[in-house]
Every structure is written in C-alpha cells, then in structure tokens.
Amino acid sequence: MPTILSLADIESPNYLYGQAFLGEYKIEKKRNYIQSAADRFDKFTDVIRALRSKGFKYIRNYTPEQGYYLPVSYREHIPSMSELLELHKKEN
Numbered sequence: 001m002p003t004i005l006s007l008a009d010i011e012s013p014n015y016l017y018g019q020a021f022l023g024e025y026k027i028e029k030k031r032n033y034i035q036s037a038a039d040r041f042d043k044f045t046d047v048i049r050a051l052r053s054k055g056f057k058y059i060r061n062y063t064p065e066q067g068y069y070l071p072v073s074y075r076e077h078i079p080s081m082s083e084l085l086e087l088h089k090k091e092n
Contacts, residue, residue, distance in 0.1 A: 002020040
C-alpha cells in the first residue's frame with residue numbers, strides 16, 4: 001500500500017506497515033531482509049510465507065498438499081499461460 005500511495009504522490013499514513021520502494025515517497029534505506037506472503041488466488045486459499053536476506057531465502061508452505069500451481073480461471077485464459085499448459089500436457 002505505501003508504494004501505491006507513493007506512486008499517486010500521496011504520503012503514506014503512519015499507521016500503515018511497510019515502506020514505498022517506488023514513487024515520490026520512496027524510502028532509500030537499505031533493508032537487511034524482505035518479507036512476503038501469498039494468501040488468496042481467486043477461490044483458492046494459498047498460505048505461503050517467505051523471508052529473504054542477502055544470502056538466504058526461507059519459504060514456508062503451510063499447505064504443501066496443495067502444490068504450487070493453482071488453476072485460477074482468468075489466468076488460464078491468458079495466451080501465454082494457455083501455451084504453457086499445452087506444453088506441460090505434451091511433456092507428461
């Protein structure tokens with residue numbers, strides 16, 4: 001959210017977490033690590049967390065039985081994704 005606000009030339013309120021990495025209010029401070037998350041894709045719930053530092057990347061998948069590919073309907077209609085799915089079918 002801070003990055004989106006910064007791109008719109010709006011200063012981020014103090015109660016928001018995070019810092020802008022693009023735009024007018026971009027923070028130039030060097031970070032020691034970056035946190036990321038994946039939670040929801042269309043009708044699927046995806047619970048993955050990641051932490052990255054200069055030398056390491058830790059990924060925690062809380063739903064390993066689900067796999068990494070989620071069949072999101074809008075994405076499957078994108079031409080490049082359709083091509084990738086066809087190539088995957090041919091390979092298997």
